[in-house]
Amino acid sequence: MTSDQYIHRNKADVWSLGDMMYNVLTNRWMFEGISTSEAKAKMLAGQWPSFPRKFANSTDPSEQAMIKAIQMAWTYDPNDRPAARKIADDLKKHMMDQKEGGSSWRVSIPPLPPNYSHSDDSDYMANLLAR
Numbered sequence: 001m002t003s004d005q006y007i008h009r010n011k012a013d014v015w016s017l018g019d020m021m022y023n024v025l026t027n028r029w030m031f032e033g034i035s036t037s038e039a040k041a042k043m044l045a046g047q048w049p050s051f052p053r054k055f056a057n058s059t060d061p062s063e064q065a066m067i068k069a070i071q072m073a074w075t076y077d078p079n080d081r082p083a084a085r086k087i088a089d090d091l092k093k094h095m096m097d098q099k100e101g102g103s104s105w106r107v108s109i110p111p112l113p114p115n116y117s118h119s120d121d122s123d124y125m126a127n128l129l130a131r
Contacts (some may be wrong), residue, residue: 011078017087018048018073024050025066046076065094 031039031049048071050056055063069091075081097109121124 014073014081014084018070021066021070021073026055026079048074061098065091079106
C-alpha cells in the first residue's frame, strides 16, 4: 500500500466518523430515505444531508459544535479533510469551554428502537442491499 492510499483510507474513516456523529446527533442515518444510487450521486457531488431544522436552527452551543465537527469530517476533498484527532480536539475544547463557563453537560446514549435487531456485522450490508 502506498502512503497516498493509506492517507485516503484514513480520510475515509474520518468521513465515516462524521456519519456516526450525524446519527448520534439527529437519530437519523446519512441520506436516510433515499436510494443508494441517489446517495452515491450526492456523495460524489460533495453534497451532504441537511440537518433537521431542530438542529440547524438550534442556538445550543453543543449542538452547533457537533454540526461543525460533522461538517469537518464531511469535507469533500480527502486532502483537505482534517484528521480525526483535530475533530476530537475541537470537540474537547468546546466541552471544556462550556464546563468552565458554568454550563453543565452530560453524555447519554438513546435507547434502541423497538424494531432493532442485531445479529452481526453483516447487518449493514443486509440493510444496504435491501434498499
